[in-house]
Amino acid sequence: MTHLPDLTDGTVTLRPDDDQADGSAAFAVEVDGAAVGRVAVATDGALTWELDERSRGRGYATRAVRMLVDWALTERAQNGLGLDRVEARVDAEQSAALRVATRSGLRREGVTRLPEEAEEVVLARLATDPPLSEPGAFRALLNSFLPRKRAIAQMLVRDGQDRVLLCRLTYKQDWDLPGGVVEVGESPQVAVAREVEEELGLTIDAGRLLLTDWLPPWSGWDDALCLVFDGGEHDASITGSIVRQESEIRDAVFCTLDEARERCTDFTARRIESALATLAAGAGAPAYTESGRG
Template sequence: MTVPEQPTLTDGVVTLRRWTLEDVEEAVAGHDEVIAHWFGWPVDGVTPERMSQAIERWHTAYAEDRSEVAFAVEAEGKLVGSVDLRRRDDGVGELSWLLFQGQRGRGFATRAVRMLADFALSEDRQGGLGYWRVEAKVEPDNQASLRVATRSGLRREGLRRIEQGHGDRDETASYVVLARLVSDPPLSEPESFRSLLNSFLPRKRAIGQLLVRDTAGRVLLCQLTYKRDWDLPGGVVEVGESPRLAVGREIEEELALEIDAGGLVLTDWLPPWGGWDDAVCLVFDGGVHDASILDAMVTQPREIRTAEFCTLDQVEERCADFTARRIRAALAAVESGVPGYTESGR
């Protein structure tokens, strides 16, 4: 296969061009402790000899099979950094970039990464690499690089955990994985921008619960298999699911009861606890029923040991303190007719 000559790419502000040995001195001078920190090498680890070797390696890799494609980044007539792409799998490349001392925070990296991603995802017969996916692995604390990646059109996919001795580095590390696919809409389209925001904006877990009482004023509680204390019936809201409908689904799945969820009576924010991230618990009104409705109950044995109508004294005895506070707050909201808001039941 004939490999096309490495092109020069530009968006009118930033230019990506082939590295030359004339760039060595300027590149070495631009490396500093910020670059050394994020790439994991000594501050004085980039020498003229090593930089020259890297350029020769890039030239060879491009000429042979384009398994590694590296560009010098120019802006305002100066060498400001580097951007490269290494083939990881068939049709998949991993992006890396850096800006030299004094050149950060001016948008050069975003432009460079976007242009290289466009080049990688372009069809091979048009001179591009013909990849179907480009990705980047960024440390969670590297906020500047996370901004560059997302502004370049890479969607956040998740956190990859690496155990000590089993990753690219010796120490335990985690990487945020961000990627762009050839099938993603163009960055100029509103759908693409919304999908990009959706990939990295914060998300909270939602929990739906049902406040069901009997004619004696007792509250329906479930004894769970995965924790010692009791709780209101309900569960986690699935992706794309209505919280109100989720409650009805959970009651039917776990207790084989059909109880319609009424209006929202309480919103309770749950802070991080015991390995869980924070969450929002939405308590809906399950109405007042005769205690005999439990005669038809069939518990889901994997999650529910049993369920009973309990007095407030039993609520205090059987529930965690924050659950008991939530139940009292929900009952007060039902009595007042005004939906309440609490944080950990307070």
């Protein structure tokens, strides 16, 4: 390791510890000439920091870690570390440490599950990431840790006898409307038409949005938003054209509302009823329900 420099932002100063036999870069954190903690980056890019309890909550840790990260990545050709990525692993329950990592410019990448231990959040920054002063960098940072909610798009396809098309799925016993999970960056309206074509071999354009239904956590699933689009009215004979994706679909048939109540979970049946009610009401705003309840 080459000789480490002093680093400062005018408020916090990092004083090097040149005695790191393992090649890591470690610094004492000083404020007004007094040591208040320590930060370090290992040869594999792992970041660690610790502040005296009396000095916490004042932004010193964020300043120290941000300086260390900037130095490790922007001067990698000179500092002897040669890092193009630095990483912090933070206990998921340590909200203060997570704020320090995020405010220091580290993007959240995922969660490591550990047996009989708390989960660890993995946050990292690359040498190629734009400076935090750029608006795009700040948006990307926010996007890495803001909540993300699953979206499901379904289609209400009817025949001329007041029946709706339902699918019996391979991975659960109850029946459901055709559709599926919206992929990242995909329009829900495009997604539902894609799912219907992939799983049933039917080309049906998705019409207007009939219903937004919030689904609370259930049976191992996180919560989600289910968007039900109008698939129009079709002759019942279209079921003869169905080509099932056998890994996901056991069967697909038109069902009456009573049959839907028998075959579907209660919240799915309520969702179908709500979507049909919106359709019967004519043009207007889509309905909003939670677990099928308005």
